[in-house]
Amino acid sequence: MLDEAELIAAAASGDSRAFRRLYEEHRDRVARLAYRLLGGHFDLEDVVQEVFVQAYRSLPEFRGQSKFGTWLHRVTVNVALMHRRAARSRPVFTEAAPDDRVAAIHDPLPDEDVERRDRLRAFARLLDRLADKKRVVFILHDLEGVAPADIARIVGAPVLTVRTRLFYARREIEAMLGDEPSLAGIRVALSKAPGVGGA
């Protein structure tokens, strides 16, 4: 049984079975991160496939200076941002079905889950309103649990910059909470908390 370092070395030298093992090991996390970065506006399969194609191409350049998972995060972030940039310059030809309608067809859920789903959708919309740099840092740190030093490597910025972006991302999210009815209660609670001006 090869460990990850051996799999990476084998995959980098063209062993597609080793690459498949890496892919199978990491694909769920990549898909989740891609969804978090992009929301539901993109073909997730398309994005994930592109991430692993890029990873395959770049694997020979992976020097093991960071964890493979961190490196893959970086590839995912780059592919996701590329998709967002491409989408911004692309006219919309068809109107996508609203998320709620799609979900209603596929997800008969208990009330509690429906409320949570609505909260998460609202939260995702807030994330979507953040600038790319702040959104990426916030998602990597607060949702993915990546350390600031690793985020700095992923986004190619100093750790201090990462922390600054994180600070402003949180502040903007707090400020936007009132825009989402399902999250308004959180904003009210925050405004009553000591030291919070309700900005």
Added chain:
Amino acid sequence: MHEPLDKLVQEAREHLGTREASRVDWPAVDKGLFERIEGERRSRRSPAPVRWKPVAVAGALALTAAGVALGVLGSRRRDPVPIAQGPSGILESPEDLVSIDGDGRALVDGITRSSGARIRVGDLIETQLAAVTLQRPGKVRLTLDPESRVRVTRIHETLVLSLERGAVEARVTPVAHGEAFAVDVEGSRVAVHGTYLRVQRDDPRVIVDLKEGVIAIGEAPRVGPVLGAVVVAPAHAEFMAEDVLGTLGVSHEASTLRWPAPSAARAPAPSLPADEPRPSAAPASRAPTAASSGEARPTSHAPTAASSAGPGPATTAAAAEPDLASVVRRCIAERPHAENLTIVVKTTLYLTLGGDGSVQSARFDPPVAPDVNACAAQSIYRARFEHGGTLAIAVDFEN
């Protein structure tokens, strides 16, 4: 952070995207991903794809037009693959059969292939002076213009060609679902459900002429159908490959269609330059071709060692290699250049030889300057070998 927001973030950490990630159609991703990877692996094994620059194209076409170019060999040579067995043990469905049809011949990864030769994902197909027809029985029949080059990036279900040079004309049997055929140019895609169309690369533009049916034009997706502009025949569309939807223009005036009339050069021809009369002592008198701007012509600094009229006596490959390599080096050395400039050239001359040992086609990879092409072409034409087949001659030059 504050507690209520902390709770929301904690909830998002646990649940945001997890449901969606669990719903990913992994078999579809697996299939598309490893098909692409296999294609790239095969591409890496075949001669390095050349990003053609205008000068390089002119140079390479010069040899092609003069009836000299193309071939492969040595360690790069790829033996014909049995039809029933795909590379790397990949099972190939009979429905995935794509092959060369008719009398035309094309270079597939640098090797001349003729009717019946199977085409696979990753193959680089190049035509020379004659058009070549490919077919997927009952589904797609397409013609590559002379001097075109495509790479096959997908075969299963949708046949996808990446158009690197020239033009593709296709007649596609309508399919109930999905896309039967697609042509990619850089990041753009013209996807076909069933129609009669022509896609031409005219860098930096892509020109699409649609005679019948409906197509979709948009950015090339990794999986799934193209989400883009739907174009209904008759139509003439043009766009820039790098920004397809931002630059797409469509005209439905039938008069705008640019459908070249069939000609001897375009029609699938029974022969490639291989069957043309061999170049005589005066190559410049050869019939002009579409690539005349870069055609090999005699120059004043033609190498003398092999410039006598007519093919020389047959020689062994081992003997010919240093001769031709030295001719090419001399051609490079005789180019005007600043005295204090160090020039380093590393290229390989690929030759395809006829059964009688004559040179049927040749090309440099990477390409060399047009005047070097023209200079070397004369000697290459006259070379004669003891056996047919293919040959690669490494040329290293440093002044």
